[in-house]
Amino acid sequence: PPCCTQTDAPAPREFDFPYYSLRDGFSSTLHLVNVTTTPIDLTIAIHSLSGQTVLAPILTMPALDERSLDLAALLTQVSADVTGTFAEGSISVYFTGLIMPIAGQLTMTNPAQRMSFETEMVDNSPGLFLLPKQLNALWWGLGGGLDARIMVMNTSPASASADVYLDFQGARHTSTPLTFAGH
Secondary structure, eight states: OGGSSSSOOOOEEEEEEEEEETTTOOEEEEEEEEOSSSEEEEEEEEEEEOOOOEEEOEEEEEETOEEEHHHHHHHHTTTTOOOTSSSSEEEEEEEEEEESSSEEEEEEGGGGGGGEEEOOOOOOOOTTTOOOOOOOOOOOOOOSSSEEEEEEEEOOOSSSEEEEEEEEEEEEEEEOOEOOOOO
């Protein structure tokens, strides 16, 4: 069913940040804002590229509160390997509440390379069906010597497959279909 005809009642919610990195001089910071006038308990699950998951301690966000969480510190707190298994991955945030009481963004920075990326949250709440079947991204460069990385991640607990391709200089470059385990 379409999202807009559903009543906005408290229910289990999930939103995901598809990619973070702590490799090659990058740091990642999770920014969260509670836009409501009531406290909300959040469960933050951090998934490695291989699908392993660690849970951070439950975070209670007071009403109208903002938090910036250093991902390396959060992973270290739960004894996860920030230079190995959990150097890259994705993040899921779970809570019970109304639609969109929490806003979020993930910032990845690398001062040595003068790079900064921001990733917005993707609402993946059960039963809302907000994720499209096809996702598109756009990239650009100014000259030679550039490097590009395409990250494709499965943010669901179930296995999934995807066709990935790159349209560049008038030609489509395809990969073999990719199969992903959960997370």
